[in-house]
Amino acid sequence: MPSKLSAAGDRRATTSSGGLFGEFFASKKSSTFDKNSLLDGRARRLFDLTRRACDAGVYPYQLPLEGRSGPWIEAEGRRMLMLSSYDYLGLIGDERVDAAAIEAVRKYGTGTGGVRLLTGTIDLHHQMESELAAFKGTSAAITFSSGYLANLAAVTSVLSPMDCVVLDSLAHRSLAEACKLAGVTVRRYAHNDCASLRHELESGPPSGRTMIVADGDFDGRRHLHLAGVDRHQEGIRVLFAGGRVPRHVRHRIDRARHR
Numbered sequence: 001m002p003s004k005l006s007a008a009g010d011r012r013a014t015t016s017s018g019g020l021f022g023e024f025f026a027s028k029k030s031s032t033f034d035k036n037s038l039l040d041g042r043a044r045r046l047f048d049l050t051r052r053a054c055d056a057g058v059y060p061y062q063l064p065l066e067g068r069s070g071p072w073i074e075a076e077g078r079r080m081l082m083l084s085s086y087d088y089l090g091l092i093g094d095e096r097v098d099a100a101a102i103e104a105v106r107k108y109g110t111g112t113g114g115v116r117l118l119t120g121t122i123d124l125h126h127q128m129e130s131e132l133a134a135f136k137g138t139s140a141a142i143t144f145s146s147g148y149l150a151n152l153a154a155v156t157s158v159l160s161p162m163d164c165v166v167l168d169s170l171a172h173r174s175l176a177e178a179c180k181l182a183g184v185t186v187r188r189y190a191h192n193d194c195a196s197l198r199h200e201l202e203s204g205p206p207s208g209r210t211m212i213v214a215d216g217d218f219d220g221r222r223h224l225h226l227a228g229v230d231r232h233q234e235g236i237r238v239l240f241a242g243g244r245v246p247r248h249v250r251h252r253i254d255r256a257r258h259r
């Protein structure tokens with residue numbers, strides 16, 4: 001594809017912080033009020049850093065794609081290798097997925113006109129969730145429109161302020177904010193460090209229940225074993241949030257639930 005934009009300066013026009021917020025903060029145009037007073041010091045530093053990254057041509061966010069995503073994408077009139085998407089299964093562009101999406105739009109339109117709780121649930125949601133539950137080996141599943149919301153729900157719906165979360169120090173921000181919302185005590189362990197996890201589990205004050213929250217691909221059984229934690233230990237309940245839950249662990253969790 002021929003390059004629409006050749007000079008670096010032109011290229012920056014679409015990605016610079018000047019482009020963000022309609023150039024509101026970057027433009028030198030005077031306004032009737034002091035627009036910088038809208039930003040606190042931290043935000044001003046962030047905008048400044050963003051602008052410098054844009055000037056250096058290394059600002060990686062909000063790059064508008066000019067076609068479908070995949071291993072290769074078109075952006076700013078150039079073909080680029082995509083190294084940061086989450087299309088791990090390579091299903092973008094899969095003919096079956098495209099065909100199903102087109103059929104769904106024909107049948108249901110492009111929106112439900114409401115949130116899931118009110119008028120926004122369609123039979124496809126239920127179908128997807130029961131298939132996910134069968135795949136995960138659970139009695140039910142629920143999907144969310146973003147990872148952030150899923151994390152908020154997972155923590156706040158299970159825990160109360162009497163409880164404690166032992167949190168990986170590099171866990172996604174949404175998990176830390178979920179803990180705040182749940183009002184739980186938070187103890188942080190060093191990223192993926194089983195000795196540190198063990199230390200936090202052993203040295204914390206008594207709490208109602210303890211949830212260990214890890215980020216990314218986490219083999220719960222292995223980590224607990226490495227941390228020297230007996231998962232049958234009284235007071236420690238483990239919710240395996242990722243991957244398939246091993247059958248014998250699932251039985252223990254179900255039994256604990258019904259006690």
Ligand SMILES: Cc1ncc(COP(=O)(O)O)c(C=O)c1O
Pocket residue numbers: 145146147148149151172174215216
């Ligand atoms: C581990 C993890 N949790 C949560 C999120 C938030 O997901 P979303 O951007 O869909 O809200 C992300 C997104 O990058 C993530 O990587």
